[in-house]
Amino acid sequence: MEMITWEQCKLNEFLSVSNLKNTEDKYNKKDVLSVSGDYGIVNQIEFQGRSFAGVSVSNYGVVETGDIVYTKSPLKLNPYGIIKTNRINNGIVSTLYAIYKTKENCDSKFIEHYFNLDSRLNKYLKPLVNKGAKNDMKVSSENALIGEVCFPHITEQKLIADFLDWLDVYITLHQ
Structure with missing residues (x-):
């Protein structure tokens, strides 16, 4: 098998911003x-026991299976937020989140592992992130994609992601 070198590129060469909104409810x-941070993308009610959504969810962003979500709120180990892949059903997230679609050169599961x-x-x-006085994140969805990443070809991304998925299952089974 021919080895393809990993290339340094901007993340926006692999992801694009999704502005799909829940306007039709x-x-x-x-x-x-x-x-x-620990479980990735989860259904809020199933995971937290209740919904924290406002009265209307029409302005919420639509997240489809395979979309990437960047949460712009600080967590203990991740002061600039976290990036996860939606591995469950379609759903919606509040406007505090950025949602991305993968381009054809990118595997969504690889992004999460990366x-x-x-x-x-x-x-x-x-x-990329300027922290505001209230510890809130000042970064646009677009600007969160201008950082440099080093990714292999899509074929290798899929192989790596599948292997790491298998490893996660294997570890869980042995715990």
């Missing part, structure tokens, strides 16, 4: 998703 509070390493995620986001 196709989704309701039962479809609100949350992003968890950013699962806290040190890599923090190093990537730190130069």
Whole structure:
């Protein structure tokens, strides 16, 4: 098998911003998703026992299976937020989240594995995020994509992601 070199590129060469909104109210509070550092993207009611959504969810962003979500709120180990892939059903997230679609040169599961390493995620986001006085994130959805990443070809991305998925299952089974 021919080895293809990993290339340094901007993340926006692999992802594009999704501005799909729940304007037709196709989704309701039962479809609100949350992003968890440990569990990835989860259904808010199933995971937290209740919905924290406002009265209307019409302005919420639509997240389809395979979309990437960046939560712009600080977590203990991730002061600049986290990046996760939606591996569950379609749903919606509040306007505090950025939603991305993968381009044809990118595997969505690989993105999640790539950013699962806290040190890599923090190093990537730190130069892009200006923290406001209230500790809120001042970064546009577009600007969160201008950092440099080093990715292999899509074929290799899929192989790596599948292997790491298998490893996660294997570890869980042995715990």
